[in-house]
Amino acid sequence: MKKNPLSVDFFLHDVLEVAPALLGKLLVRRFNDGLIQRYRITETEAYRGAEDLACHASKGRTPRTEVMFRQGGLVYVYLIYGQYWLLNLVTGNEGDASAVLIRGIEGTSGPGRVGRELRLDRSFYGESLINSERIWVEDAAPVTSIQISKRIGINYAGDEWGSKLWRFYL
DNA sequence: GTAAGGATTGGC
DNA sequence: CCAATCCTTACT
16 A cells, blocks of 8 residues: 655656655555565656757657656656666656656666566556556655766767756665 | 667676 | 667658
């Protein structure tokens, strides 16, 4: 059962606030067999709107990016390199086109492996973290210190956006 | 319809 | 360092 699920309000702030605030929170997954697993979030990255050239939403409102333009609290998943489902949590208000990439959870390292551990697939696209019975986020004790760095793997975005310190980790 | 490239990973 | 692997996007 859900213990202290985050309400939609948590996600309706600027992605630069939400991304570090997610560190230490519990990503919860209820699998088909009923087993519930909780994973402590250890690494996140912020992707902030249509003007952020590293953000997929900078390509416009396409079938792939559509969910990022909606109100926060939804899941944005996409397949990368034809192999890995990456998990993002949509933030902000309608039109903000921002999302947090979950790059790491306790026990695994790397965003591709997060998706594998959670057994994500395209059916999670657009799922509400508020209503879902198979994926949500629960509150947890605040973390004491947060590390910051440049975002990973976005060299194509150029210096202005590639140099933003929008990666947060424990 | 065709082609290029990617918010990665794992193996050499 | 580099291949795997296939969807999304930008073109013709």
